[in-house]
Amino acid sequence: xxxxxxxxxxxxxxxxxxxxxxxxxxxxxxxxxxxxxxxxxxxxxxxxxxxxxxxxxxxxxxxxxxxxxxxxxxxxxxxxxxxxxxxxxxxxxxxxxxxxxxxxxxxxxxxxxxxxxxxxxxxxxxxxxxxxxxxxxxxxxxxxxxxxxxxxxxxxxxxxxxxxxxxxxxxxxxxxxxxxxxxxxxxxxxxxxxxxxxxxxxxxxxxxxxxxxxxxxxxxxxxxxxxxxxxxxxxxxxxxxxxxxxxxxxxxxxxxxxxxxxxxxxxxxxxxxxxxxxxxxxxxxxxxxxxxxx
Amino acid sequence: xxxxxxxxxxxxxxxxxxxxxxxxxxxxxxxxxxxxxxxxxxxxxxxxxxxxxxxxxxxxxxxxxxxxxxxxxxxxxxxxxxxxxxxxxxxxxxxxxxxxxxxxxxxxxxxxxxxxxxxxxxxxxxxxxxxxxxxxxxxxxxxxxxxxxxxxxxxxxxxxxxxxxxxxxxxxxxxxxxxxxxxxxxxxxxxxxxxxxxxxxxxxxxxxxxxxxxxxxxxxxxxxxxxxxxxxxxxxxxxxxxxxxxxxxxxxxxxxxxxxxxxxxxxxxxxxxxxxxxxxxxxxx
Numbered sequence: 001x002x003x004x005x006x007x008x009x010x011x012x013x014x015x016x017x018x019x020x021x022x023x024x025x026x027x028x029x030x031x032x033x034x035x036x037x038x039x040x041x042x043x044x045x046x047x048x049x050x051x052x053x054x055x056x057x058x059x060x061x062x063x064x065x066x067x068x069x070x071x072x073x074x075x076x077x078x079x080x081x082x083x084x085x086x087x088x089x090x091x092x093x094x095x096x097x098x099x100x101x102x103x104x105x106x107x108x109x110x111x112x113x114x115x116x117x118x119x120x121x122x123x124x125x126x127x128x129x130x131x132x133x134x135x136x137x138x139x140x141x142x143x144x145x146x147x148x149x150x151x152x153x154x155x156x157x158x159x160x161x162x163x164x165x166x167x168x169x170x171x172x173x174x175x176x177x178x179x180x181x182x183x184x185x186x187x188x189x190x191x192x193x194x195x196x197x198x199x200x201x202x203x204x205x206x207x208x209x210x211x212x213x214x215x216x217x218x219x220x221x222x223x224x225x226x227x228x229x230x231x232x233x234x235x236x237x238x239x240x241x242x243x244x245x246x247x248x249x250x251x252x253x254x255x256x257x258x259x260x261x262x263x264x265x266x267x268x269x270x271x272x273x274x275x276x277x278x279x280x281x282x283x284x285x286x287x288x289x290x291x292x293x294x
Numbered sequence: 295x296x297x298x299x300x301x302x303x304x305x306x307x308x309x310x311x312x313x314x315x316x317x318x319x320x321x322x323x324x325x326x327x328x329x330x331x332x333x334x335x336x337x338x339x340x341x342x343x344x345x346x347x348x349x350x351x352x353x354x355x356x357x358x359x360x361x362x363x364x365x366x367x368x369x370x371x372x373x374x375x376x377x378x379x380x381x382x383x384x385x386x387x388x389x390x391x392x393x394x395x396x397x398x399x400x401x402x403x404x405x406x407x408x409x410x411x412x413x414x415x416x417x418x419x420x421x422x423x424x425x426x427x428x429x430x431x432x433x434x435x436x437x438x439x440x441x442x443x444x445x446x447x448x449x450x451x452x453x454x455x456x457x458x459x460x461x462x463x464x465x466x467x468x469x470x471x472x473x474x475x476x477x478x479x480x481x482x483x484x485x486x487x488x489x490x491x492x493x494x495x496x497x498x499x500x501x502x503x504x505x506x507x508x509x510x511x512x513x514x515x516x517x518x519x520x521x522x523x524x525x526x527x528x529x530x531x532x533x534x535x536x537x538x539x540x541x542x543x544x545x546x547x548x549x550x551x552x553x554x555x556x557x558x559x560x561x562x563x564x565x566x567x568x569x570x571x572x573x574x575x576x577x578x579x
Contacts, residue, residue, distance in 0.1 A: 015469065016388040021476035022469050028482070029389065036385040037397075039378040043450050044403050046425065047415040054418055093324045100317035104309065112321070114565065118329055121557040123511030125531040126550045129538065130332040133339050138543055140335065164328055188310045197312035219405070226408025228514035229531065233538065246410040246514070253414050253518065262418075265411040272406035279406075280399045 048269060055266035058259045066252075066260035067267070074240040075248035075264070078156065082231075082244060083224040086163040090220055094171025095213070099201075102179030103187065113176060119168040127165045128233025131158055154236030159244065162230040167220045174216035175209060182208055211286040215279065222275040226268055336554060339547040351548040356524055357533055363441055364530040368509035371448035376502045379456025380494070386457070387464040401458070404451045409514025416447055417519045439521030444529060447515040452505030459501035463494055463575055496571035503567055507560040511553065 016022040024032070056063055066072060097116060101109055119127065133139050135152035145152060152158045186208070190200040206213075228246040235242045237251065245268055252261035340348065351357070385391070386398050404412065420427045420437040427438055437443050467490065475485040513531040520527045528536075530553060537546035 013388055013390045013394075017390060019469055019473070021473040022388070024482055032381050033385050033389055033391060035378060036382040037391075039382060040397055040400070042426070043446075043453055044400055046419055047412060047450065048400075048403060048407070050415045050419050050425065051411060054415075093321065096317040096324075097321040099313060100321050103311055104314045104318075106314075106318070112325075114561070115325060115330070116321075118333070118561070121507060121511075121561045122333070123513065123531050123534075123550075123553055123557070125511070125513050125534050126336065126553060129534060129546060129550055130335050132538065133335040133543065133547065134332055136543070138541075161328075165332070168329060184311060191310050191312070200311070201313075222406045226406075226411070228408060228410040229512075232513075233535065246408045249408075249410050249414065250518075258418075261414060265408075265414060268408045268411045272403060272408070272411075275406040276399050276402055279402065280395075 051262060051265050051269045054258060054262035057262075062259050063263045063266075066257075066263035069260070071240045071243065072248060072260075072264055075243045075245045076267070078159070078243065079225050079245040081156070082160050082163050083221055085160050086167055086224045087217060087221050089164055090167055091171050091213075091217055093168075094173075094175055094216060097172045098175035098179050098209075099205075101176050102182075103184045116172050116176075117169050119165055124166055124227065124229030125233060127230035128162050130165075131161050131234050153234050154238070155242060158234035159231050159242060162234045163224050163227055166227050166230050167223045170220035170223065171213065171216035174212045174219075178209055178212040179205070211282050211289065215282045215286075218275055218278050218282070222272065225271060333554070336547055336550050339544065340551045342544055343548060348548050348551075351545050352552050356528070357530070357549060359525045360528045360530045360533045363444060363527065364510055367441065367444045367448050367529075368506050371445055371452050371509050372502045372506040374445075374449050375452040375456045375505045376498055379453065379501060379505075380460055380498060382453075383457045383460040383464055387461060402454050404453050409451065409512070410518070412450055413447065413515040413518035416450060416515065417443070420446060420519065438519050439523075439527070441520075441527050443519035443521065444516055444527060447519050448509040448512060451512055451515055452509055455505040455508065456498065456501035459497045459504065459571075460494060463497045463571075466575065467493065493575065496567060496574045500564060500567040500571055503560060503564045507557065507564065510556065510560075 023029075097112075100106075101113060132153050135141055135145060135158065137146065137153075139153070152161070186204050187200050190204045191197075195203065225244075226246055227244075228250070231244055232247060232250070235244070235247055237243060237247060239251065243251065245264055249261050249265045249268070252258075252264065343351065382401065386394065386401075417438055418424050420430075420443060422428065422431050422436070422438070424438070427436075430437060435442070437446055471489055471493075472485055475489050476482075480488070511531060513529070513535075516529055517532060520529065520532075522528055522532060530549065534546045534549050534553075537543075537549065
């Protein structure tokens with residue numbers, strides 16, 4: 001779904017507008033455009049603007065105080081730590097899975113690809129629940145963990161595990177179709193010429209997949225930092241200890257501290273905008289690369 | 295590792311490239327540890343209930359009310375997204391207008407914006423004193439803290455699915471088809487209905503199914519705006535949370551099983567739709 005974006009240059013609309021056969025009458029055109037833009041404004045633009053408006057409603061002073069609060073800083077730190085662990089783990093997995101699936105023929109390949117996508121079909125709440133069932137006080141490993149004084153659920157490891165689960169497919173699903181499309185001739189040539197596996201990957205494969213890889217990492221990171229449902233189930237909501245930024249937003253909001261809630265939320269909205277900017281840039285870069293090879 | 299390799303490569307073809315055993319082994323271990331074994335915990339835990347007990351939990355009136363809301367609102371949201379997503383994709387591919395590149399990039403906002411942020415922003419907009427809510431309130435329409443609020447949140451998170459599945463198909467559409475239809479005297483609307491729509495249908499249905507699947511499981515953006523009144527505005531994922539907060543792990547798990555089974559069915563349907571779409575348009579993914 002997202003892959004189409006990477007490999008696809010946008011077509012020029014003029015092609016349709018100047019052709020009588022592919023053009024609508026002016027009022028049909030105005031209706032479609034009007035409906036599309038109204039929908040966009042109401043459901044996408046307005047919520048985004050509202051975040052920043054509400055955040056700054058009581059002025060910059062309140063805004064900065066909310067962000068420099070000790071609990072807010074702790075939440076920011078935990079969010080960064082979580083992403084720093086979860087994203088590299090799924091990056092390594094994504095590369096390994098894509099190498100196996102795209103470069104080799106084997107039985108059950110299609111089924112394996114479906115299994116990798118599975119976490120996307122599972123409700124975030126269930127993603128949290130499964131780790132409570134495994135590591136919670138009543139869980140399979142609960143007794144053993146408490147006997148050894150290890151805390152996973154309602155602590156940082158649980159948050160990381162839930163985040164890894166919900167961001168599991170991001171890198172793999174970008175790389176698999178990309179590496180399949182590129183085939184294996186280049187790598188085979190390198191191997192025949194005497195390169196070892198690592199050299200082949202580093203010098204041949206990686207330059208070919210770098211934009212797809214970056215694309216997956218950026219989307220993975222955005223979800224890792226923004227995940228709410230799964231993390232909410234395993235966090236225990238201990239202020240300053242197990243609150244990520246989205247959970248901190250919820251706590252402030254439920255305390256009717258709206259200005260502070262939206263201040264923290266505005267940081268996450270900025271992250272989303274940066275993510276979309278980088279994503280658009282990568283799509284442009286990838287389409288340039290495709291044009292060069294054509 | 296060689297046993298693994300032998301299973302996956304029954305014909306024992308020669309491989310030039312290295313690293314198959316290592317990469318497939320790592321993939322399977324990581325997938326099992328983080329996804330398959332944890333997910334199987336749900337099914338095993340629910341087996342602690344007898345069939346009758348399981349049935350009682352998943353058909354309790356409050357839970358049934360939550361299914362109705364979750365499924366009804368998700369279906370309606372996906373349908374709204376199918377209509378307006380098609381209009382948006384159409385405008386982005388075929389029309390020129392100011393700010394088009396920006397709008398194209400912002401379509402993915404629901405993927406990038408954390409759901410909790412979307413949730414509080416939509417609540418602020420649609421509450422009685424919000425920008426949109428204050429316009430609707432005099433008309434007697436309450437959105438925030440009603441089932442209508444759930445619908446609004448689910449429309450928001452579903453926007454990119456239909457646009458991004460339909461857009462590439464529209465871009466690849468040959469203008470010759472429409473030219474042929476026009477030269478044979480077909481009215482523009484007839485051309486759309488008889489030529490373009492049949493080509494778009496598989497992608498449109500795929501986008502619809504993806505948006506629906508996402509909406510059914512959605513939690514973060516909904517709970518703020520829903521008001522969460524029992525029997526009225528509680529979604530099914532919230533029922534799992536409620537059971538967990540009462541330390542009713544088995545009850546939470548039973549509802550999770552119902553949702554997981556539905557997700558797997560939807561996944562199967564989506565896979566079939568994508569295969570159909572690829573076949574109908576000659577595209578791979």
